[in-house]
Amino acid sequence: MNIVLLLAHSIEEHDQVKLLSELDYDVFSIGGYIDPAAPHDPKRPALPDAPRHPELQSVVDGLGTPDNLDLAKRHIPDDIIDWADAIIVHHHEHRWIVPQWERIKHKRVIWRTVGQSVEANERLMAPLRSEGLQIVRYSPKERNIPGFAGEDALIRFYKDPDEWTGWTGESARVLNISQHHDTPHGRDRWLNWPFWEEVTRVLPNTFAGPHTEKIGGLGTLSYEEMQRALRLSRCYLYTGTQPASYTLGLIEAMMTGIPVVSIGPEHMTIFPYGPDMFEGHEIVSAIDGKGWRWHPWSNDPDEARNALSALLSSKSYAVEQSRVQRDRAIELFGKAEIGRQWKAFLG
Numbered sequence: 001m002n003i004v005l006l007l008a009h010s011i012e013e014h015d016q017v018k019l020l021s022e023l024d025y026d027v028f029s030i031g032g033y034i035d036p037a038a039p040h041d042p043k044r045p046a047l048p049d050a051p052r053h054p055e056l057q058s059v060v061d062g063l064g065t066p067d068n069l070d071l072a073k074r075h076i077p078d079d080i081i082d083w084a085d086a087i088i089v090h091h092h093e094h095r096w097i098v099p100q101w102e103r104i105k106h107k108r109v110i111w112r113t114v115g116q117s118v119e120a121n122e123r124l125m126a127p128l129r130s131e132g133l134q135i136v137r138y139s140p141k142e143r144n145i146p147g148f149a150g151e152d153a154l155i156r157f158y159k160d161p162d163e164w165t166g167w168t169g170e171s172a173r174v175l176n177i178s179q180h181h182d183t184p185h186g187r188d189r190w191l192n193w194p195f196w197e198e199v200t201r202v203l204p205n206t207f208a209g210p211h212t213e214k215i216g217g218l219g220t221l222s223y224e225e226m227q228r229a230l231r232l233s234r235c236y237l238y239t240g241t242q243p244a245s246y247t248l249g250l251i252e253a254m255m256t257g258i259p260v261v262s263i264g265p266e267h268m269t270i271f272p273y274g275p276d277m278f279e280g281h282e283i284v285s286a287i288d289g290k291g292w293r294w295h296p297w298s299n300d301p302d303e304a305r306n307a308l309s310a311l312l313s314s315k316s317y318a319v320e321q322s323r324v325q326r327d328r329a330i331e332l333f334g335k336a337e338i339g340r341q342w343k344a345f346l347g
Contacts, residue, residue: 001346004084005029006073008091010041011248012114012157016090019158019335021050023343028053028080030060030072044223056080075100081107086346088136090114094124101128110134110152113142115244118271122147136345139245144276153345157248158338159255161330166231167257167322172312174205175233175258177226177249178241180212192239192267198301199237203308206233230256234318235311237304238262238280242270245279254329259321260284261307264299286328294324 003025007013010032017033027050032040034057036050059079060072072080073096076087086108089096093111097104111125111133126149129135134152142148176196180188196207206218208229213219221229230236236253238260240246253260262281268274281297298304311318331337 002026002028002083002085003346004076004080004087005031006087006089006091006096007031009114010039011044012090014039014041014044014047015158015248016088017050018047019339019342021047023339023346025346026051028056028083030069030076030080034060034069042222043220043226056083076104086110088112091116093121097128097133098124101131101133105132108134110136112136113138115139115241115247117142117145118243119146119273122149125149139277139279141245141277141279144273146273153341155341155345156333156338157246157251158333158335159248159251159329160335161255161326164227164230164252164255165257166227167326168231169234169258169315169318169322171232172204172234174200174203174308174312175229175236175253176205176207176209176239177221177229177253178207178209178212178239180209180215180217189270190242192242192263195263195267195301195304196237196239199304199308203305203312205237226252227256230258233258234315235308236260237308238284240268240278240280242268243274243277245277246283247280250280250283251329251333254284254325255333257322257326259311259318260296260325261304261311262297263304264297266299283328283332284325286324294321296321296325 003020005016013029013031013033017027017029017036020027035052036047039046059077060068063071065071081104084107087104088110090112122145129149135150137151137154138156140154178191208218208221210220230253236258238250240263262284264281265275265278268278284297285295287293296307
C-alpha cells in the first residue's frame with residue numbers, strides 16, 4: 001500500500017514514518033521527512049531505512065514557490081495523488097482536506113486526530129465522513145467533543161520501550177519539557193504554565209523546550225539531551241496542552257520511567273468542554289501488582305507539590321512509581337501493540 005502523509009509536527013511525523021515503514025507500507029511524507037535520510041528537524045534522527053521517493057520529491061521541489069511543502073499539502077500534485085492508495089492527514093484538515101476534497105475523495109482519505117480537534121473541526125468534517133472520509137481517533141475522550149463526527153478506529157500515539165527507557169533519577173529535581181508559544185512572559189495559558197510556576201516555586205526544578213530560554217528554561221534540547229534529562233531527573237510535572245487529551249511528551253516521560261504527577265482536568269478551561277477531553281490525569285494513574293491504586297494528580301497546586309515532594313525525598317518511593325507508570329505506558333502506548341492496530345486498520 002502506498003501511503004501519503006501530511007503532518008505539521010516533525011516529531012510525530014518521525015514516529016509515523018518509522019512505524020508505517022517498518023510495517024512494510026510504502027510511505028511518502030510531504031513534510032520534514034520528505035527525504036527520511038535527511039530530515040529537516042534535528043530534534044529527531046534520520047530514518048535511513050524508510051523508503052525514499054526522489055521522483056515524488058522532485059514534483060514537490062519543482063513547484064517553485066517560497067514554501068513548496070505547504071503548497072503541496074494544500075494542493076497535492078496530481079502525480080502524488082495518482083501514486084497514493086491512502087492519504088493520511090494529521091493536522092490542518094480544514095486547509096489540507098476540505099478545500100481539495102473533490103480532488104482526493106476517490107482515494108482512501110483518513111483524518112488522524114492528534115488532540116487539536118474541537119467543536120468547529122468536528123462539525124466541519126462530519127459531512128465528509130458521510131462521503132467516505134475515515135477518522136482515526138487518538139483518544140476516547142474525543143467522543144466528548146460537541147458535534148463529534150464519529151470514528152472508524154481508535155489508535156493511540158506510540159513510543160518504543162526500547163528507545164524510551166533507562167530512568168535513574170539521581171538528580172532530585174522536577175522536570176517539564178514543553179513547546180511554549182513565542183511569548184516573552186511565558187505564562188502560557190495553553191500550557192497551564194501558571195500551574196507549573198505555583199507548584200514548583202519552592203521545589204528544585206528545571207524545564208526545557210522551544211522558547212523556554214526566554215523565561216529561564218533550557219530552550220530547545222537535542223534528541224539526546226532530552227532523553228538524558230528524562231533519565232536523570234527525579235520526577236516530572238505534566239501540565240498538559242489545551243485542548244489535547246494527552247501529548248507525546250507525557251508518553252515519552254512515562255515510558256522512560258520518570259515518575260509523573262499530572263495537573264487535573266479542572267484547569268482545561270479554554271474550551272467549556274475541556275475538562276471532559278483531558279485524559280492525562282487518568283493515564284498517569286495505575287494499579288500495581290498488589291492491586292493498590294495510585295492517583296498522582298491534582299487540581300490543587302499544594303497537593304501536586306506534596307506529591308512531587310514525596311518523590312523528591314524518597315528514591316525508593318520514586319522507583320516504585322516509576323515501575324507502575326512505565327508498565328502503564330507500555331500497555332497503552334507500546335509500539336508493538338499500536339503497530340498491530342494500524343496493521344489491522346489499514347490492511
